[in-house]
Amino acid sequence: MRKTKILCTLGPATESPEVLANLIAKGADVIRLNMSHASHDWVRTVYGRVREAAAASKREIAVLMDLTGPSIRTGDVEQPWQLQVGDTVEFRCKPDVPSTTAYSVTVNYPELGKDLKADDVIMVDGGMIQIKATEVSTLRVIGTVMTKGEMKSRRHINLPGVPVRLPPLTQKDYADLDLGVELGVDFFALSFAREPGHLQHLQLLLEQKQSKARVIAKIENQQAIDNIDALVEASGGIMIARGDLGSECPIEDLPLIQRQIVERCSYHGRKVIVATQMLESMIENPVPTRAEVTDIFNAVIEQVDCVMLSGETSVGRYPEKCVEVLDTVISRIEQKYPSGRFASDAPLKTNKHKTVKAAILLANSIPGSKLLVFTIKGVMAHLLAHQRPEFAPIFAFTPNLHVSRTLVTARGVNPFVLPFIEGQPEDSIRGALDLLRREKLIKHGDPLVILSDALYDGVNVDAILLREA
Structure with missing residues (x-):
């Protein structure tokens, strides 16, 4: 029997009762509701379908609600910008601050100019565009484009190595939390968790609402890595969110960070989920790349609890095939590669x-x-x-x-x-x-x-x- 569990993200490609039933039949163990792209009406509908499909299959299926969390995003631009190396871009910290350059956009984080300093790098859209800050004030940040690219509206911003003062939850998160408690989801994932107090705040809210759901900390930036032991201990589990993490940290360090986090979860006795781009090519193609199969192998021999599919099952063309591939590859690896090689070194406390x-x-x-x-x-x-x-x-x-x-x-x-x-x-x-x-x-x-x-x-x-x- 397969030991490593499969976590699937629901979306337009998998919201129907028929496809949901097929996902579970092919091996999905956990269903993720990504609140960054979900309305409350949609969540109510698909949650009922998940429970019905699980009951029909006579299997227990866990449901994880992934809270959007606080993130730094740009405002709207009238037309996409075709940025070239050397261009000047302005980020305005408040909507009423006047523009001083041709490429000027607001950001939803008023403290940006307080957190950044000159020469810090601003990663836009997952690092597709990199901008070096040259002038920083409380009103605006001006930078020089280092890598060319197209910049559209409402792009996500990462600030590698820069401590930020974002709150643990937004007003949207509080509303989503109430919905999840009402429905009875089993796990809440806290995006951009940076310190144990953030997890404790969410856990206290759940206890006050008489929910028994557990909190999963998503590790997405350098602040989280610096506090990893405290975050692991304070959580019910860890999700290694390699998308934002890969933008916040040197890309060559990402495999090392993944191994470090898995080891700390093993030591403290916490669940660990590896997420992002497990089968990214299968969003469009019916077969995985060789590198993706090797990525699955590494996660399995590291003895993670779950591997997660995101776009592969939410919007991809072959969601059921993705689950089938994961199930087949994981089962083969576990059969041929004994898992006791990395048995937990957690202390025997009790x-x-x-x-x-x-x-x-x-x-x-x-x-x-x-x-x-x-x-x-x-x-x-x-x-x-x-x-x-x-x-x-x-x-x-x-x-x-x-x-x-x-x-x-x-x-x-x-x-x-x-x-x-x-x-x-x-x-x-x-x-x-x-x-x-x-x-x-x-x-x-x-x-x-x-x-x-x-x-x-x-x-x-x-x-x-x-x-x-």
């Missing part, structure tokens, strides 16, 4: 950590074994996933639907909703084994390593049981 480690050592030593875990809040199942068992699949049983959906994103975990019989752990185990037999996931004689925190005399006791199916 007895529960030690119990999980002992169970994995036992499972790895018994050929053909399966790991079964019974969990109320998902803690033990997540710990199992973070320790990256080498061979044994993980079957997690919980009575809570939300917990089951959050476990969908954990590497190697196959979650099931199963009512627990209070005070009768044997009956719960028997119910789980019956379910696995019906699904043909175990067969007679399979060795089973079972973890639970069963209740004995009013005390929760972590236990490891060794059985045969």
Whole structure:
């Protein structure tokens, strides 16, 4: 069974019930709603379709709402500019500031002139146009074009290495957050997370709204990299958003940064998602490039929890084929390249950590074994996933639907909703084994390593049981 999970972004290419059902049938595990390009009416419609398709497939599918977050963008230009090297461009920090050059545009960030200094580089439209700041004041920033290109309205701006003072959430984000809580999404991704306080602010809002959703931090700039350990610890997981990250950092450092973040997530026991351009060429073409297949290979052997498709499934011509390619390539790599090479080095902080480690050592030593875990809040199942068992699949049983959906994103975990019989752990185990037999996931004689925190005399006791199916 495939361990690395597949996250798909919905869009016009995949919003229909038929295509959604096909995405899930071909292996999609998590659905992403990108609020940068989504209306509330559209989100309500497709969210219902996702839940209907998941129920029809008898699979749990997690839903992640990706909040737009604060970003610096240019205003409108009447006609696209054909910028040449050496041209002068003006960025006005407020709408009422008069123009002083032919190429002059407003920006939506009034503090731009306070954050920048002369010789800082302004990356426009993902770095397609690079402009060096030459004159900086609180009212305007004037720069010289370093790479030619066409500049249109409302282009995104990156400021490599420049600390910015943007708020963690915009007014649009607060409205989107309310919608996500109302619908019951499982994860919120916070764009441009830069410090742990941003994540804590969002988590507090969710708790006040009585939502159990977890917060994923999107790593998109140098400030986030500088605070990576604190961000990892404060989050429910990390998304390596390689698009903006590639504009903010030297491109040659991007693979090193990806490996560093994966290692820190492994150490702290957090989920990690690799995003952006996994199969970019398949937006237009029915087959991936060789380099894209190798990119998938690197993510799998790094033992990430999820790989993500963006434009490939939201607007691409071959969304179902993209999922099929990911499923096939990942499965092949995991089959031929054992995953224990980079087992987690996370410290064993508690007895529960030690119990999980002992169970994995036992499972790895018994050929053909399966790991079964019974969990109320998902803690033990997540710990199992973070320790990256080498061979044994993980079957997690919980009575809570939300917990089951959050476990969908954990590497190697196959979650099931199963009512627990209070005070009768044997009956719960028997119910789980019956379910696995019906699904043909175990067969007679399979060795089973079972973890639970069963209740004995009013005390929760972590236990490891060794059985045969």
